[in-house]
Each structure stands twice: as C-alpha cells, then as structure tokens.
Amino acid sequence: MAEPVSVARNVIYCGVCTLPPEYCEYGGTVKKCQEWLEKNHPSMYERIWSPEVLEAATASLSLEAQERAAKDAKKKAAKAEAAEQKHAQQLANSVITIKRIERNKRKYVTSVSGLEAFGLELKKVAKDFGKKFATGSSVTKTPSGGEEIVVQGDVSGEIEEFLLEKYKDIPEDNIELVEDKKKKASAG
Amino acid sequence: MFKKDLGASPKQKLKSSIQRSLRNSLLSTYPLLTPHIDEVLPKKLSLEQIKLPDRVNLYVIEGQPLFYQQDGAGYLVPHLRLVHRFPQAFPTIRIDRGAIRFVLSGATLMAPGLTSKGGRLPEPKERESEPVAEGVPNEGPDEEGRWSRELEKGEPVVVMAEGKEEACAVGLLVAGTKEVKEKGKGPVIEEAHFLGDGLWRLNVE
Numbered sequence: 106m107a108e109p110v111s112v113a114r115n116v117i118y119c120g121v122c123t124l125p126p127e128y129c130e131y132g133g134t135v136k137k138c139q140e141w142l143e144k145n146h147p148s149m150y151e152r153i154w155s156p157e158v159l160e161a162a163t164a165s166l167s168l169e170a171q172e173r174a175a176k177d178a179k180k181k182a183a184k185a186e187a188a189e190q191k192h193a194q195q196l197a198n199s200v201i202t203i204k205r206i207e208r209n210k211r212k213y214v215t216s217v218s219g220l221e222a223f224g225l226e227l228k229k230v231a232k233d234f235g236k237k238f239a240t241g242s243s244v245t246k247t248p249s250g251g252e253e254i255v256v257q258g259d260v261s262g263e264i265e266e267f268l269l270e271k272y273k274d275i276p277e278d279n280i281e282l283v284e285d286k287k288k289k290a291s292a293g
Numbered sequence: 294m295f296k297k298d299l300g301a302s303p304k305q306k307l308k309s310s311i312q313r314s315l316r317n318s319l320l321s322t323y324p325l326l327t328p329h330i331d332e333v334l335p336k337k338l339s340l341e342q343i344k345l346p347d348r349v350n351l352y353v354i355e356g357q358p359l360f361y362q363q364d365g366a367g368y369l370v371p372h373l374r375l376v377h378r379f380p381q382a383f384p385t386i387r388i389d390r391g392a393i394r395f396v397l398s399g400a401t402l403m404a405p406g407l408t409s410k411g412g413r414l415p416e417p418k419e420r421e422s423e424p425v426a427e428g429v430p431n432e433g434p435d436e437e438g439r440w441s442r443e444l445e446k447g448e449p450v451v452v453m454a455e456g457k458e459e460a461c462a463v464g465l466l467v468a469g470t471k472e473v474k475e476k477g478k479g480p481v482i483e484e485a486h487f488l489g490d491g492l493w494r495l496n497v498e
Contacts, residue, residue, distance in 0.1 A: 116377040116459060124488050125377065125459040131397045132489060170391055177394060 117146060126153055130178070134185050195222065201268065201275065204283045205261045215261050218253035223275055227252055234260075237267055294347065294484040295492035296399040304341040304353065304497075312340045315352065319360065319369050322449065324430055326382040333359065333375065343497065353497045361492070368465060370449045373486060373493060376460045380451075385460070386470065386481075387413035387438050387453040396462050397489060402452065402482040404473045411455035415440035415470050444470045452482065462487035 116125055121141045122132035126149055129138035142150045152158065199222035206214050220230055227244045231254045235242035241257040256264065265280050307315075316334055320327055334340065334354065343351045348364035351372070358372040376383055388396060389411025396402055407414050416439040432441045444450055446469040452462040464485030473481055486492050 114378055114380065116374075122489070123494065125457075127457045127459060128393075128397065128461065128488050131394050174391075174394065 117149065120145065126150075129153075131181075132185075135178070135182060196274075197279075199223070199279065201280045202283055203261045203264055203280065204285050205259055206285045213259035215256045215259060215264060216253050217256070217264060218247065218251065220254065221252070223272065225272065227254055230254060231256075233271070234264065234267075238263060294349070295345075295486055295490040297491050299345055299491040299495050302344050304343050307340045307342050307352075309339075315340065315369070322369055323371075323382055325432070326379065329379050329382060333379065343495075345492070345495075351492070351495070351497070356497055358492075358495070358497050361486070368447070368449050370463055370465065370486065371451075373460060373463060373488060376451050376463060380460060381433065383451040383463075384415075384432070384440050384442070384444055384448070385413075385434060385438065385451045385453050386415070386440065386444070387411075387455060388461075390455045393454045393457075393461060396452065396454075396485070397487055399487060399490060401480045402462070402464070402485065404468070404476060404478050404481050407473060407481060408477050413438045413440075413453075414474055415443050417441060417443050446472070450482070452485065452487075 118124065119126050119129050119132070119138050119141060121137045122129055122134050124132050126138065126142050126146070129135060129142070132138060139150070139154055142153070199219055201217065201219040201223075204216045204218070206216060208214050217234075220227060231242045231244050234240075234254060234256050238256065238258065238260045240260065243255055244252055245255050247253050261282055265282065268275055268280065269277055312334075316330065319334070320330060326333060338354050340359075341353045343353055345351055345361070349361055350364065351361040352359045357374065359375050360369045360371045362369045371383060386407055388402065388406040389409045391409075391411070392402070392406030396406075406412055416435065418435075418441055430442075434440055438453060444466060446466055448466050449463060450466055451460045452464070453459075454461045462482070462485040464482035466481060467483050468476075468479060468481050473479075
C-alpha cells in the first residue's frame with residue numbers, strides 16, 4: 106500500500122490508440138502503436154514487446170485460444186485499416202466551400218461550409234474568424250440540415266489564406282470560392 | 294454503456310455546495326481515497342459537469358475526467374484515467390488473459406474469467422500492515438492481487454487484467470464476489486466503462 110504522501114501516478118498513454126501501451130495489442134492498430142512506442146518510449150517498448158515477454162504471455166494460453174485470439178486480432182486490424190482508408194478518402198473528397206453572398210448592394214456575408222469534414226469544431230473556428238477579421242461570425246444551420254459558418258463582410262479571400270495557414274492538413278485544392286449573386290464579380 | 298462514441302455536450306460549472314456533497318459521497322464510497330482527496334479534488338479548482346446520454350453525469354476538473362454517476366443510481370464510478378492515477382484507492386478484481394479482449398470490446402464480464410487460474414477474486418483475511426490513516430478501513434490487495442474483503446452486489450469495482458499493470462475496466466457488480474465464487478458462472482459486471490470505449494475517447498477539454 107502506498108504512503109499517504111504519494112503523488113498521483115503518471116501513466117503513459119499510447120499516442121496512436123490512446124490506451125495504455127500494454128493494451129495496444131487489443132486496439133487494432135498494433136503495428137502503428139509499436140512504432141510509436143519504440144520511438145517515444147524505447148524502454149517501455151522493450152518491456153512490452155520484447156520476444157521473451159511475448160513468448161511467456163502466449164505460452165500460458167491454449168493453442169486453440171491462441172488461434173482464436175490471433176484471428177480476432179487480424180479481423181480487428183483489417184477493420185481499423187479499412188476505417189482509416191475510408192477516412193483518408195473522405196478527406197480527399199471533401200471540399201470546403203467559401204461563398205460570398207450579396208446581402209444588400211455593396212454589403213456581403215461570407216459563408217464557409219464543409220469544415221467539419223476536416224475534424225474542426227465549427228464553434229471554435231467561428232470564434233477564431235470573428236477574432237481574426239473583427240467581424241461577427243456565427244454557426245448557422247443550413248436548410249439542408251448541415252451547419253456552416255457565416256461571417257459578416259466580404260472576407261472570402263482572407264478566409265482561404267487563414268485556413269491554409271492555420272490548419273496545415275487542408276490541401277489548397279480542396280478549397281473552393283463561390284460567388285452567389287447576380288452582379289459580376291469583383292474580389293475573390 | 295459507453296460502447297458508442299458519445300456526443301459532447303457543453304460543460305457546466307458546479308456550485309461549491311454541490312461540489313462539497315460530491316466530495317463527501319466520493320469519500321464515503323471510496324474511503325481509501327481519503328489521503329489523496331486534495332489531489333483528486335483540489336479545493337481551489339472548480340468542478341465541472343458534463344451531461345452524457347442515458348442521464349449520466351461526468352465530472353471533470355481541469356480537463357481531467359474524474360468520475361461519472363448515473364442520475365439517481367447513487368454510486369460514483371471513477372473514470373479509468375483516475376483509476377490509473379490512484380490505482381491503490383479502489384477495490385479490484387482481476388480477469389484472466391483470455392477474457393481481456395472480450396471486456397475491451399464491451400462484453401459483459403462473466404464469472405469464469407474471474408474464477409479461472411489467471412483471475413483473482415477477493416480473499417477475506419486480516420491484513421498485517423497498518424492502516425494508511427485513521428478512519429480509513431484497512432483493506433487492500435495482497436501480493437497476489439486478491440482484495441482483502443468480499444465485495445457486495447452493486448459495489449463499484451476496478452477490473453485489472455492478468456499480466457497487465459493498468460486497470461482495464463470499471464463497473465458495478467451485479468453479483469457479489471462471494472456469490473460468484475459459489476456459482477462460478479453468470480454475469481458479474483454489466484455495462485462497464487472499459488479502455489477505448491466512448492467515455493474513454495470523449496474529449497473533455
């Protein structure tokens with residue numbers, strides 16, 4: 106039993122699957138977890154993944170149970186991989202649309218949609234926009250059911266730059282500028 | 294209970310009177326936490342509450358999840374991150390190696406995983422070591438990881454795993470440990486919070 110003065114233990118969590126590294130083998134991303142642990146905590150890697158330890162661990166299981174576990178792990182890994190691929194594909198396909206909407210002759214609002222596909226929180230991003238451009242910026246629901254950010258004023262060009270600079274994982278090609286008005290375009 | 298990803302809901306600051314009562318009920322449920330309570334719930338920081346589906350409340354301090362509670366159901370159950378920080382403060386049972394992967398995919402914990410060779414159920418006995426502090430019950434795991442007191446039905450318990458250092462789940466017992474030993478089959482913990490579930494992955498920042 107610990108002394109009353111003992112401080113909280115600091116547990117290391119895997120950077121890939123967020124479990125304690127001991128449990129990485131159940132997470133489905135075993136390969137990646139191993140690489141991560143080897144790089145970041147070599148001593149721990151030695152303790153968990155060294156051949157002797159693995160052997161001792163599997164020795165206590167019956168052959169049949171081992172087989173079943175292996176099959177299960179394989180299935181899980183395949184599933185995780187498929188999910189990842191799907192995610193990557195989705196990222197590549199999703200487009201951020203920056204739309205300039207004429208509100209009143211020379212007044213505009215700019216709406217930004219599609220950010221959620223990149224795992225951004227609309228509310229926070231909206232706040233950032235508002236701070237950056239010193240304008241009103243809010244999250245509104247679109248009639249089609251989704252959500253978008255509406256920024257007051259014409260800031261379409263600046264938003265594109267800002268997004269590219271702040272969130273590096275958004276490719277430039279995935280941003281689309283759209284004009285939504287009858288008159289001819291002037292800025293963009 | 295938290296198998297699926299949970300929707301994040303806004304955090305709410307709690308009144309200090311509610312904080313105080315939570316602190317008391319936490320201490321009465323987990324008396325072993327007494328020496329560490331100031332570390333778990335620093336008086337200066339304010340506790341926040343996140344409402345989760347199924348009328349579950351999660352309590353968070355400084356972006357650290359502490360414990361959750363089902364509305365009206367009484368017991369506070371620690372979040373696994375808290376268990377990892379203070380493993381000695383919670384009663385434990387241990388499951389064998391074969392059961393780990395089922396528990397980590399959200400299955401109900403069944404008795405055979407505990408009664409087999411790799412599992413550990415409590416073994417009531419007198420402890421030789423002195424109590425940690427006054428007013429704290431003298432209980433704890435022995436060298437083998439057997440808790441020194443039989444646990445009752447409905448009590449919260451931490452589930453350790455054979456060959457692992459960290460806990461892998463927490464939940465409420467649906468059968469007392471004595472009963473489990475006698476029967477040797479049937480569910481022991483239903484609806485646990487386990488590593489990698491929705492609650493674990495919930496972003497509390």
